Amino acid sequence: MKNIYLILILAMIVSCKTEPKQAVSEVPATIAPISDEVLENAVIYEANIRQYSVEGTFKEFTKDIPKLKELGVKIIWVMPIYPISTTKSKGTLGSYYAISDYTKVNPEFGNLEDVKNLVKTAHKNGMYVILDWVANHTGWDHVWLKEHPEYYTKNEAGKITHTVGTDWTDVADLNYDNLEMRAEMLEDMKYWLKEANVDGFRCDVAGMVPTDFWENTVAELKKVKPVFMLAEAWEPELMKNAFDMGYSWDTHHRMNHIAKGEETVKNWDDRMAQIDTLYAKDDILMNFVTNHDENSWNGTVKERMGDASELMLALSYCAPGMPLIYSGQEYDMNKRLLFFEKDTINKTKGNVWPILEKLGTLKNTNKALNGGKNAASYTRISSSDDQNILIFTREKEGQKLTFIGNLSNKEINFVFKKEGESTNYFTNDKVLFSGETEQTFKPWEYKIFID
Structure with a gap:
């Protein structure tokens, strides 16, 4: 794809659109617009609607939104809510990311009113909602395939193709050389801001879409309302003028490798130094021990991290950035959720829920864990065993x-x-440190002290 997006041309195309696809109504706000202050102490929750309940509906998930307050959640990221293409689909139900219409709702999950009620309920509970957006490709049933084949990438034979270099045969690759397609994409994103009052988007494989598209699109979205933008990407350039937060993939990989004994604290230190080198001070990275891709394709938290699971979870909250909770994680989920079929989370509280409650409260209330655009400092402290501690x-x-x-x-x-008195956060015990302190930690033991 050639990056030839011209701002002036796009503006002309958008201004020429006189007939929107659907009538759009303004939804009154019930919460202050999302802001940089909110991002400082936020926890983000990824909602897998299909698998969250036996019913797999918006209504069933919405019932549990008040419970998420107990975990300190401030942003809900809802996986794709749109109708799924059936042409070339994978499995029985297909992939959420093979979309047949950007401005419709998957009837398996509910309807537009259910989406609006989900957003309203979140807002009433002090939470913001972002929708998963798939800009790199569409399903093979999308109306654009028939009406605008010029919107798609074609091979040497002139046939529309899936994204080159992937096994995503259930989707058709979009051609970002086409300026009208870009303008249509922008209008479809605006639709959800105006019609359902959502607060932004998590953008799938954002690094595979030209950066200038995101920069211009986000600028236009912000004319409608303040938005929070999460990129499923690590590239620093995406966060200069488009996205608020990116994935901290390399941090996650360090956690996996350390948990397996393949790496040590040195690799963690190298990653922290790399972040300082690659990213601007006000860039935000999302920390996670699991998400929908990791769970379904690479294994559960226990499979990947074993006895180190709790320590790594705590580290995802205490390290700079914003921590993620994936549906089922709060219920000690120890199975790989099916991706193209119906599956269900067993919602029984176990060991993880109370830990997430404590960590969420700490994240929400202690400025030492601020991880937004004005993040708290991070200072490495040496010990006599920097290889393991x-x-x-x-x-x-x-x-x-x-x-x-x-x-x-x-x-x-x-x-x-360490000097002075501190409080062990989990036990609430007071501990007096005076200079050289000798400690003995069991395997994967961790402590958090409040000074």
Whole structure:
């Protein structure tokens, strides 16, 4: 794809559209617009509507939105809600990411009123909603295939093709050389801001779409209302003028490898240094121990992280960035959810829920864990065993937190320096540190101290 998006031409195309596809109504706000302040202490939740309940509907998920407040959730990312293409589809139900119409609702999940009620319920509970947006490709049933074949990438034989270099045979690749397609995409995104009052988008494989499309599109979306934009991408250039947050894939990979004994604290330190080098100070990265791709294709948290699971979860909250909870994670889900078939989460509270409650409260209330555009500082603290022991402090506006973790599968004796009285966050015990302190941590043990 050639990157030839001209702002002036796009503006002319958009201005020439006199007949919108659907009548759009303005939905009154019940919550203040999303802001940088909200992002500082937010937890984001990924909602898999199909698998969240036996019914697999918006209504059933909406019933549980008040419960998410207990976990400190402030942003709900809803996986694709649109009708799924049946042509060349995979499995019985197909992929959420093979969309047949950007401005319709998958009838399996409910209807437009159900979507609006989901958003309204979230807003009433102090949460924002972003929709999953798939801009790189559509399903083979999409109306554009018939009405606008010029919107798609074609091979040497002149036939529309799926995205080159992938096995995504159930989708047709969009051609971003076509300016009118870009304008249509923008209008479809605006539709959801105006019709359902959503607060932004999580954009699938955002790095596979030209950056200038995102920059111009986000600028236009912000003329409708303030939006939060999450890129399923790591590229720093996407966060200069388009996205608020990207995926911290390499941080996640370090967690997986450390949990398996394949890497050490040094690799974590190298990753933290890499972030400082690659990203601007006000860029936000999303931390996670699981998501829909990891769970379905690479394994459950327990499969990938084993006994290190809880430590890595705590680390995803305490490290700079915004932590993610994926549907079922809060219920100790230890199975790979089917991706192209109906499956169900067993919603029984176990060990993880209370941990997420505590971590969510800490994230929401302690500025030392601010992870937005004005994030708390991150300072690495050395010990006598920097190969296995990770110690760092986070600090902002007089609030300070110290994370100590044994990132190994063996018991470690170590010494580090710390002064003053601190509170063990999980036990609420007071601990007086005075200079050199000797500690013994069990395998994968961690502690969080509030200073």
